[in-house]
Amino acid sequence: MWIGVITIFPELVQAALNEGVVGRAIRSGSICLELINPRDFAQDSAKTIDDRPFGGGPGMVMMAEPLADCVRHARTLASNKGTTTVMLSPQGETFDQSMARKLSEIDSLLLIAGRYEGVDERFVERYVDREVSIGDYVLSGGELPALVIIDAVGRLISGTLSNPESVGTESYSDGLLDYPQFTRPRCFEGSSVPDVLLSGDHKAIETWRHNEAIKRTWERRPDLLLSRRWTESEQAVVRALHQTDKMSDEPTV
Ligand code: ADE
Numbered sequence: 001m002w003i004g005v006i007t008i009f010p011e012l013v014q015a016a017l018n019e020g021v022v023g024r025a026i027r028s029g030s031i032c033l034e035l036i037n038p039r040d041f042a043q044d045s046a047k048t049i050d051d052r053p054f055g056g057g058p059g060m061v062m063m064a065e066p067l068a069d070c071v072r073h074a075r076t077l078a079s080n081k082g083t084t085t086v087m088l089s090p091q092g093e094t095f096d097q098s099m100a101r102k103l104s105e106i107d108s109l110l111l112i113a114g115r116y117e118g119v120d121e122r123f124v125e126r127y128v129d130r131e132v133s134i135g136d137y138v139l140s141g142g143e144l145p146a147l148v149i150i151d152a153v154g155r156l157i158s159g160t161l162s163n164p165e166s167v168g169t170e171s172y173s174d175g176l177l178d179y180p181q182f183t184r185p186r187c188f189e190g191s192s193v194p195d196v197l198l199s200g201d202h203k204a205i206e207t208w209r210h211n212e213a214i215k216r217t218w219e220r221r222p223d224l225l226l227s228r229r230w231t232e233s234e235q236a237v238v239r240a241l242h243q244t245d246k247m248s249d250e251p252t253v
Contacts, residue, residue: 002032002108004074010035022154030159041069059117078108087112088142092131097172104156113142177217179209
């Protein structure tokens with residue numbers, strides 16, 4: 001997959017992508033990363049890429065022309081199957097695992113990390129396919145959100161993870177949070193690992209883990225369950241929780 005990032009801080013983005021799973025994917029060629037600096041496309045010797053907002057107000061706005069030149073250049077570097085251009089912005093649709101999955105299936109992705117008070121809207125209208133936010137808070141720029149997206153998308157690209165099975169069993173893969181994990185020692189500060197995990201009974205372990213995932217999701221993120229039809233096992237686990245009086249709310253089953 002080709003991933004381009006338009007950023008005035010390419011060193012920051014590069015440094016974060018030198019390590020870990022995505023760093024390895026870049027080195028192995030599964031991900032082709034290109035960092036493009038809009039300052040290189042500024043139209044004056046001072047390399048100006050921002051200006052005061054028309055109509056007044058605080059802060060500076062990123063100018064349309066250097067960004068447009070930057071995108072045109074980036075698209076010549078990407079593979080020729082068409083590039084999806086995403087601008088990181090608190091005004092965008094919220095990023096989630098399902099969007100990560102869809103983005104991991106495309107051939108080339110161009111991420112635009114804005115800075116300052118915003119970006120000239122005429123550039124956004126003409127060059128951006130979608131605006132994406134990583135959550136309801138405001139950061140000082142789009143670099144960290146771009147890195148979040150690259151990490152979440154990059155690890156889903158085939159050949160990236162040493163154990164691809166983990167993608168199918170982790171949080172959100174089936175709309176549930178992850179089940180609790182344990183490793184050695186068997187007893188830590190007086191607390192033992194659940195017996196079932198030591199039983200060697202794979203079916204029982206799978207059922208226990210699935211039930212724990214449902215319990216956790218109901219207790220911590222009921223919105224994930226309430227937004228869809230429940231499976232029979234989900235209904236059974238939530239009913240059992242209700243009966244043992246661990247819940248405060250009435251389940252809608
Ligand atoms: N830029 C600033 N804040 C952001 C956010 N929450 N998501 C995406 N881009 C941003």
